[in-house]
Amino acid sequence: MKLQVKLVLALVLVSILATVTSVTISSYLSFKNISQSAQKINHLVLTSISKDIQAGLKTIIDPLYKYATGGSLAPYLMNSTTDLGKKQISWGVRNAKNSLKKEGYLGTYLILSDGTTFDDTGEITPDISDKFS
Numbered sequence: 001m002k003l004q005v006k007l008v009l010a011l012v013l014v015s016i017l018a019t020v021t022s023v024t025i026s027s028y029l030s031f032k033n034i035s036q037s038a039q040k041i042n043h044l045v046l047t048s049i050s051k052d053i054q055a056g057l058k059t060i061i062d063p064l065y066k067y068a069t070g071g072s073l074a075p076y077l078m079n080s081t082t083d084l085g086k087k088q089i090s091w092g093v094r095n096a097k098n099s100l101k102k103e104g105y106l107g108t109y110l111i112l113s114d115g116t117t118f119d120d121t122g123e124i125t126p127d128i129s130d131k132f133s
Contacts, residue, residue, distance in 0.1 A: 063100060063103035063105070064100065064103075064105070067096060067099060067100060072092075072095070072096070072099070073092050073096060073110075075092070076088045076089050076091060076092025076093075076095075077089065077092070080112055080114075080116065086118070086122065086123055087122070089110065089118050090118055090119075090120065090121065090122045090123070092110075093108055093109070093110050093118050093119060093120050094120040096108045096110075097119075097120045107119070108120065109126075
């Protein structure tokens with residue numbers, strides 16, 4: 001082969017090698033930047049959603065927490081074994097329902113540690129086993 005042909009082939013091979021190297025490096029760097037950008041976007045979105053959920057839960061739970069810890073319900077829970085005590089608990093639940101209705105609560109139930117459940121009408125026996133299984 002002539003020297004001129006060898007020189008042209010060498011230039012073609014060098015240009016192909018340079019092109020492949022350039023494309024490989026630029027692809028690697030762009031995918032690396034895209035990956036980091038996607039992680040940053042994901043973190044920002046999750047942080048924003050988390051703050052929105054926390055604010056929503058605080059709006060929902062705060063009135064209930066304030067009522068429950070404010071001592072408004074405690075006087076009615078002195079005696080839960082007698083009929084008079086159960087009527088007092090029902091009265092307390094009715095007061096809680098009326099107070100929490102202003103905050104947007106639709107119903108109020110009180111479940112004691114022994115499993116006895118009260119609503120504003122008195123002691124009830126809820127059947128929720130089928131709904132959650």
